[in-house]
Amino acid sequence: MIFENNLHFAQQLDKQDILASFRSEFLIPEKNGEQLIYFCGNSLGLQPRTAVVEITKQLAIWQNHAVEGWFDGDQNWLNYHDEIKELLAPIVGAKPTEVTCMNSLTVNLHLLLTSFYQPKGKKIKILMEGGAFPSDQYAIESHVKTRGYEYQDAVIEIFPRDGEYTLRTEDILSKIHQHKDEIALVLLGGINYYTGQFFDLQAITKAGHEIGAMVGFDLAHAAGNVPVNLHDFDVDFACWCSYKYMNSGPGGIAGIFVHEKHFKNDFNRLAGWWGYQLDKRFKMEKGFIPESGAEGWQVSTSPILLMATHKAALKVMNDAGFENLRAKSIQLTAYLEFIINEINQEKGEEIFKIITPKNPAERGAQLSIICKENGKQTFDALVEKNIIGDWREPNVIRISPIPLYNTFEEIYKLGQALR
Ligand SMILES: Cc1ncc(COP(=O)(O)O)c(C=O)c1O
Ligand SMILES: Nc1c(O)cccc1C(=O)C[C@H](N)C(=O)O
CATH class of the missing domain: 3.40.640.10 (Type I PLP-dependent aspartate aminotransferase-like (Major domain))
Structure with missing residues (x-):
């Protein structure tokens, strides 16, 4: 698929997403009345609403x-x-x-x-x-x-x-x-x-x-x-x-x-x-x-x-069906990769180096990114903007879009924040 780096395109992908309704099955954490953009399901997945029922x-x-x-x-x-x-x-x-x-x-x-x-x-x-x-x-x-x-x-x-x-x-x-x-x-x-x-x-x-x-x-x-x-x-x-x-x-x-x-x-x-x-x-x-x-x-x-x-x-x-989840996950991760590469292209240098393999068969729902400089400050600045990935020593920011609850729009917004 040919991706575009704009809000309308990301929202269109969300509209076409057959798993979109599953987001409402999860409790999305909030700060000051605003939902966090949560890209940390590779560390701790979000709480399904049905957990408390069972x-x-x-x-x-x-x-x-x-x-x-x-x-x-x-x-x-x-x-x-x-x-x-x-x-x-x-x-x-x-x-x-x-x-x-x-x-x-x-x-x-x-x-x-x-x-x-x-x-x-x-x-x-x-x-x-x-x-x-x-x-x-x-x-x-x-x-x-x-x-x-x-x-x-x-x-x-x-x-x-x-x-x-x-x-x-x-x-x-x-x-x-x-x-x-x-x-x-x-x-x-x-x-x-x-x-x-x-x-x-x-x-x-x-x-x-x-x-x-x-x-x-x-x-x-x-x-x-x-x-x-x-x-x-x-x-x-x-x-x-x-x-x-x-x-x-x-x-x-x-x-x-x-x-x-x-x-x-x-x-x-x-x-x-x-x-x-x-x-x-x-x-x-x-x-x-x-x-x-x-x-x-x-x-x-x-x-x-x-x-x-x-x-x-x-x-x-x-x-949701595991095959559907994997299909969406491949697309989410590819969109994330596209958005990061767009920033590198705009800046004319690889300021965000993705160390995760490029081949979708060799990766899942995570990209590991090394910043050319100020990695930890970049990570902290994302948190300030209510975007939660994680920082792993010595120098990686991990971003993990989860097909059950993340959206293409959230990835677009991450790109804006990184820029
Ligand atoms: C690959 C791997 N092994 C082991 C662990 C530790 O698991 P636990 O603390 O649940 O024993 C983790 C995550 O914490 C992990 O990512
Ligand atoms: N198990 C964790 C914990 O008890 C506290 C904080 C994070 C974790 C994690 O699972 C970390 C995770 N395995 C990782 O890949 O970093």
């Missing part, structure tokens, strides 16, 4: 049924996650048995590393992206240490080539093959939080398996944002949070994927009663027998109030 319903069950809420009726809490699994599975390209919601992201990463990081002989290393989100770095660091290795002996970090910001798929694949006798696990983010680069999960998984390694992904910035096909890509495991693109609230319940080919494997795992075979869970017997599927990794009692928000938010996504 939470209130569960509070009423708690009030009226108390402990019987776990067992009473068709919609009892023991089975409360079933519908969530059905809603989650298509978003990450999985079978419902391969996913579950539990805990929070880093906790789940630890649980999955316990099972899927299986160093043996010379194959002890984890390949990860240099500059991965810090929590992932700390999780990996602590795992290799608890297995008795030094970080530098057990972790391979892959960085972009000199002068480049993002990784080339060919470099990731050749690194995997280069260290074929040493790598036990390939673990990357689906989308890098800083650059917004969406990795080629299928090619990476294939390469990892060719050298006999396990392959997992932290999909914090990918789940609900870009299409992933975890089952068909043959990914071994994945985890994600729900508070970004899935709009399920600050510290909301997270999710995991375990490929069904591993269901029969007798993995090491950190167990708890909520992962025990459901039909025998309350028999209180000795000796852990995992529920089959991803649910076998559950540990603790379901946090129903967090799950209520998640269920409500996933239903909104489901109503």
Whole structure:
């Protein structure tokens, strides 16, 4: 599509948007009676109006049924996650048995590393992206240490080539093959939080398996944002949070994927009663027998109030349709890119450098921008104008237009503010 940098054009795109009505399903934050222009759904998605409805319903069950809420009726809490699994599975390209919601992201990463990081002989290393989100770095660091290795002996970090910001798929694949006798696990983010680069999960998984390694992904910035096909890509495991693109609230319940080919494997795992075979869970017997599927990794009692928000938010996504969301997201991000490039052209130099890949297949709903100068001041000035992106050290402004609630007009206004 040929874009135009004017208000009328942006408003026309909004008029043609088949998802436009979904904006009113969300509570848009206000300051001094004015709605904020919120481009930070890659950090914390906005609150769906239905969240309070579903939470209130569960509070009423708690009030009226108390402990019987776990067992009473068709919609009892023991089975409360079933519908969530059905809603989650298509978003990450999985079978419902391969996913579950539990805990929070880093906790789940630890649980999955316990099972899927299986160093043996010379194959002890984890390949990860240099500059991965810090929590992932700390999780990996602590795992290799608890297995008795030094970080530098057990972790391979892959960085972009000199002068480049993002990784080339060919470099990731050749690194995997280069260290074929040493790598036990390939673990990357689906989308890098800083650059917004969406990795080629299928090619990476294939390469990892060719050298006999396990392959997992932290999909914090990918789940609900870009299409992933975890089952068909043959990914071994994945985890994600729900508070970004899935709009399920600050510290909301997270999710995991375990490929069904591993269901029969007798993995090491950190167990708890909520992962025990459901039909025998309350028999209180000795000796852990995992529920089959991803649910076998559950540990603790379901946090129903967090799950209520998640269920409500996933239903909104489901109503919108993931393919529609991705189609609009590609267009929103492209319009944002166009608007920024327009400013650079007007100024005759690249004052706003976009480091996120240009190829729509290699990015989601985020552009990471490096200002030629005064980056932090530029970011603060946007906040003054009620435009909320985020600043990530050392020098990136991230702007994330979300197809469920952002508009083309908001992107146009961001351009005016940046100018
Ligand atoms: C890629 C990635 N991993 C891990 C985390 C940390 O997740 P949590 O604090 O929910 O454990 C985040 C975001 O905070 C993230 O973006
Ligand atoms: N999890 C967060 C938090 O508890 C406070 C503030 C921000 C976050 C985030 O999610 C940050 C996000 N993962 C990022 O990419 O920066």
